[in-house]
Amino acid sequence: MQLEQMYQEIILDHYRTPHGSGLREPFDAESFQINPTCGDEITLRVRLDAGTVADVSYETLGCSISQASASVLTDLVVGRSVEDSLRILAAFQEMAQGRGQVTPDEDVLGDGVAFAGVAKYPARVKCALLGWMAFKDAVVRTERSEGGASSETADPKEATA
């Protein structure tokens, strides 16, 4: 059945028991992202420590795919260097947008490879990427605020504009 290809057990596990969810202090930057086609939302915070992703915390209002994806994201990037985390992000994005033609590398993506099935459903790719785009945006915001204000909060209105 095709449904199980998309909703692999790993995804359902992360959905039912999300890792790292909830918003935590302190944080260096926050990003609010929205999927305009369905209204799903995520608020995601990043704390960096000497070039390493020290914490990712988030609150989502969304489907199982977007929630599980955010959970997998925290597993994959927390404790890694910012550079590594962005490399993982690029690999995840390439797989998610690959229409099922991209063979994911489990060494890089860990549980993230479970989302390869989602890539066959173009309408759901944005769900899988919502948290990752929030992470990318938050990392950019930390870079922008370096030397300036210590934290920057994304204005939801700006993010949806």
Add this chain to the structure above:
Amino acid sequence: MTLDVAKLRGDFPILARTVRGGRPLVYLDSGATSQRPRQVLDAERSFLEQHNAAVHRGAHQLAEEATDAYESARARIAAFVGADPGEVVFTKNATEGINLVAYAMGNAAGFPGAERFEIGPGDEIVVTGLEHHANLVPWQELCRRTGATLRWYGVTDEGRVNLGSLELTPNTKILAVSHQSNVLGTILPVAELTRRAHEVGALVLLDACQSVPHMPVNLGSLGVDFAVFSGHKMLGPSGVGVLYGRAELLAAMPPFLTGGSMIEMVRMEGSTYAPPPQRFEAGVPMTSQAVGLAAAVDYLGHIGMDVVAAHERELTALAIDGLSAVPGVRIVGPTDLVDRGGAVSFVVDGVHAHDVGQVLDDRGVAIRVGHHCAWPLHRRFGVAATVRASFHVYNTPDEVTALVEGVQAAREFFGV
């Protein structure tokens, strides 16, 4: 006539196909776009194979035939909604029709004879809290450009417009409302709203996208000033919609898009404009689409819109009963059939609308998930997204059963 749905389905080639690994298609997304019968497809093809030419220009035989086909389409579509042909303007879709009126109002200052359309600071535009973005955002933008103020009627918990939530004033220039909510299925009290608007001298624009395809609608006797609807939601082509305007209003209204076709006389120093409807149809218009839409209204007219409405009412009742019996399902909108059409939106406790939609899709059931271009309405009901089933004349009770079974399957799959 009595409706033989099985026979009628034979007119719609797409309904015979399978999806997702051989499952029969159960198409319950006609609120987004409807499917087209062969009669519509044939009309377009026959026009293009035999009569295609740019309309309202040229004097060769094909140009005459194409112009006749285009104007005959206008006349048949006008008759279908109780209007005169001169009151029907072809647009690319209903959204463009609403924008046309909004921009015409914004362009009214200084246009000879268009004083009643002028709008500025202190004036009000009134909508309702259940509008599709198409009948909200153009008005927000008109307010931004002109300094006018947007106000809106609230929506009750049951999904009705709360008529007590707002008083129209002499400053109200236009009241823009849906005839039927694309999310809740609610049919609005158009006669009462129109009476209130006209009492204070305001214009009324009706978004009839979800009513004209599904029930008998006579725009002339409804008394509204403007109305819009889309071809593709009424078994017709995409790329064609209609703006209806009362003749005297269109005659006084400034144009929106300008250019060829819509002029009376052009000099380097300035131009004068053709009478309606041509004034509002700049450039070479869509033609095969208009012909296709006329074939669609012929098709619907042959069935009878009262028959269409009765059939959809039966399906709506089945859907409300079936879904209400599934634990954890909450219908957003009226759960009775009083002043209610056939869009049934719902949430399933513990399963996001996207996930419900995915399970249904896996079973061949095509429905809509998300906010259905009515985001403020979803916020009003405290939900990010809903699942929406919507019907047309070709749907069957068995398809409603497939929907209900699919929703049950989604609950089981996600273990709620």
